[in-house]
Amino acid sequence: MFRRVTTTVATLVAAGLLLTGCGAAQGGGPGAPDATQPLRIIADVTPHAVLLEEAERQGLLGDVKIDVTEISGDIDPNQLVNAGDLDANFFQHVPYLNDWNAKHEGADLVALAPVHVEPLGLYSEKVTLDTVPDGAVIAIPADATNQARALFLIADAGLITLDVKADDPGLDYSQITPETNVTSNPKNISWLKIDRPQLAATLKDPKVTLSIINGNYALEAGLTPATDALKLESAENNPYANVLVVKEALKDDPRVVKVNEALTSPELQKFIEDSFKGSVLPAK
Incomplete structure (x- = not known):
């Protein structure tokens, strides 16, 4: 169900597998996204991709499938999601997202529930x-x-x-x-x-x-x-909690809702506490 894609985004673009601005790209065309397809997420390797993989391992995603591309090289994950090349990203906190939206005309990326804090x-x-x-x-x-x-x-x-x-x-x-x-x-x-x-x-x-x-x-x-x-940093009232980010039109997609529920579940919060020993903190 979980397929980690280690190919760089630049390679995917060169191969024509990312359909920028094309109706076939989920979130990029005028029609409703196809909720039967895997949700395509670009994420930092640690801990973001690790958390997504753990959510799948514990069965927290139900029948939702995800394809994860790990961030590599000089790319902008927000631009890829905003263009519809990918469906979601998982690497940033809300102040960073707000600043990015303000600097990019027409951007409509939205943050879902806070997941974890990577303490600075x-x-x-x-x-x-x-x-x-x-x-x-x-x-x-x-x-x-x-x-x-x-x-x-x-x-x-x-x-x-x-x-x-x-x-x-x-x-x-x-x-x-x-x-x-x-x-x-x-x-x-x-x-x-x-x-x-x-x-x-x-x-x-x-x-x-x-x-x-x-x-x-x-x-x-x-x-x-x-x-x-x-x-x-402490996690208490920390405004820099990392979030799953999608386009406004995709925030109620059942796949997005399910992935966000899994990332914020008690099971995954416990995994964060047990695995990272204070180096990554559940959002509070």
């Missing part, structure tokens, strides 16, 4: 929080919403002070930057903005003192966030 962590192979030197360099995500998230974590670690609060319901995460919102920086920290997949590699960079790394990339790099991070 502050890591270093050189210092502890008590020995951060003056003039430290911290590598942070280059994209706007995760950059804001990184700054809140660094503030929680006591290294800086911000003039905004993470729990402000009206906060526009895409506008939070170290240049405009850091009001106190006693360590004279400077910032190195790096694409998220490359942040784990900065731990070996002699010019970088500490690095902020997303949970999925930390796991893929062999780190154990629950024990290796100097500071780790």
Whole structure:
């Protein structure tokens, strides 16, 4: 029932298997999607594809079939879903999705229920929080919403002070930057903005003192966030829970509903707790 597709999306496009803008593509044409076909999902390898596979293994999907393509290379999973090339993606949190929708005219991607939090962590192979030197360099995500998230974590670690609060319901995460919102920086920290997949590699960079790394990339790099991070996010009221994302027209598709129910089920939440030992957290 579960078929993990390891071929890169670029290869699929070249082979003509993704039908951009064509009525044969589920979600991409004017007619109703064919609910008898597998739901095509693009997902990060860890933990997203793992969770989908576990949902199938436990029989939580019923008779719904899924085809999963693992994210690989320089691709935009939101663009693939928005164009109808794939039906859903599973890799992002709501602030990231909101920022993407705002930047793409006509985008109508919607988030379903929160599944899990991959806690953002502050890591270093050189210092502890008590020995951060003056003039430290911290590598942070280059994209706007995760950059804001990184700054809140660094503030929680006591290294800086911000003039905004993470729990402000009206906060526009895409506008939070170290240049405009850091009001106190006693360590004279400077910032190195790096694409998220490359942040784990900065731990070996002699010019970088500490690095902020997303949970999925930390796991893929062999780190154990629950024990290796100097500071780790909590799941409680965390706005960065990862979600299944589809086009507006597909949100009530019975396959989508079933997959979302499986991902948010007590069985899968327990699997997250038992398997990842705090490195991935059920959404709360």
